[in-house]
Amino acid sequence: MDLYYIQGILLLAGINLMAVLGLSLLTGFTGLFSFGHAGFMAIGGYASAMMTVKYGWPFIPALLMGALAAALVSAIIGKLTLNLKGDYFCIATLGFGEAIRLVLDNVQYFGGARGWPGIPNYTNLTNVVIINVVAVIILANLIRSRHGRNMIAVREEELASQIVGINVFKYKLISLMISAAYAGIAGGLMAHYMTFLQPKMFSLVKSTELTIIVIFGGLGSISGSVLGALVLTSLPEILRSFSNWRLVIYGLSVIIIMISRPEGLMGGYEFTPSSMKRLLTRLKNKREDLPSQMEGGKPL
Template sequence: MDWFYIQGILILSGINLLAVLGLSLLTGFTGLFSFGHAGFMAIGGYITAMMTVNFGIPFIPALLIGGLSASLISLIIGKLTLNLKGDYFCIATLGFGEAIRLILDNIQYFGGARGWAGIPMKTNLMNVAIINIIGIIILVNIIKSRHGRNMKAIREEEMASQIVGINVFKYKLTSLAISAAYAGVAGGMLAHYLGFLQPRMFQLIKSTELTIIVIFGGLGSISGSIIGALTLTALPEMLRTFSQWRLVVYGAAVIFIMISRPQGLMGGYEITISNIKKLFSRLSRRKSETGAD
């Protein structure tokens, strides 16, 4: 296993991580399940590629435009769907994701169903790492802010949040827009890593994969999203020795962890310096108590 192969896995993990961070804000911290984030990735990927290939815009500004485009589309979708309750919003986002894929299938400007080749390969491990660090810092600050606390209140009890004066619709829409922006930037990085885009890359299975990673890592945990993205992106590659059975083993491993730890790996907890200190103090206290006995 050479460095080029490992680097490729790390880049794909970083791309997935950025989309998962956005979905974590929407699902883990605001309580809205979405199966349409592959659609936002597709919008970001195609718009970013259009900016770099057809208009000659540098990679980073093009990424920002791709993320902004996905965010603007999410505002339109959100205004139409966020008043839906429970499973209906989830179904609406599923329909949106599939609609985006089918629309791109028929736009010949982007290559249609054949796909779009010749996209410059600008994504590398360095810019993926930097963008992810920036994305994590932004998300942490959002969660720690008053707006983040309002989003968590909506997740816990929407009716009570509305009674105390929180604008529930506004915060849901904000969460969706930020989440879509993350997915759009991730789509742009994916396009410029593979050098090729095709609508079938953004099928429902991609949205499902992102949702599984969020749940696997732990709802309401940024640390869990990071661990989940790195683990579940690398795991299929580590299981290649099982040949055609690798995805079966992958699925069985995910199911086993979900059953044994339904709250996810982190269960809403974060890996912070203070939490690590508390853990070590508890372990040392237990050790001393055991020694005293």
């Protein structure tokens, strides 16, 4: 397999991971399902491309502007929708994502439905890996902080969180804004990798793909999000030799994992030095206990 082709798959996995990390905070740690994150990616992608193409900004400040634009829009959406209960917030985000796509279809400043070519190619494997590492570190420290524990409390029991003094709406809004900012950066990375933007790149299918990756990797697990993004981004390319059947096999693979392991690949666990040490200790103890469980070469 061509090295350039492998780098391309890793780049796409890294771009997806950036959006998935944000969605993991919102869905996995705060308990809010969203089907509109492709809309936040679109806002970040178009905003960052506008900064580099129209105003000549450097790449990183343009990415941050895309993140800021997505976060500001999410704050407005959150003010209007976060008080909705049950599935209504999910439906509202779905409508938001489709509305963003339809608006961009009709904005000729960005090329409309025909798309926007000529975006500079600034995204490469090095800066994607660095941005992903920084994003994982920031998210991990946020989850371990008091604010992260409050978000987890909101996920576990919203009413009890209110009783103990947690401002539920505030933490939902913070989670949504950070999640949207991550998606905005992912959109900016995609824009400067594809060098072309078109509204249909950010359809409901993209939002669904991101949600599937979060659930596949394991709700409440950053490690699961990383693993899920790598597996589900590369799987269709690995199956490309099956031609038209590859997406069918991809879907079946996801369904089999969901049925056999509904908690996801990681199931809320994390790959940390302490957890790996405990795992190695457990495996070592099992090997040492095996002879004592045998009598005359047969298990007791």
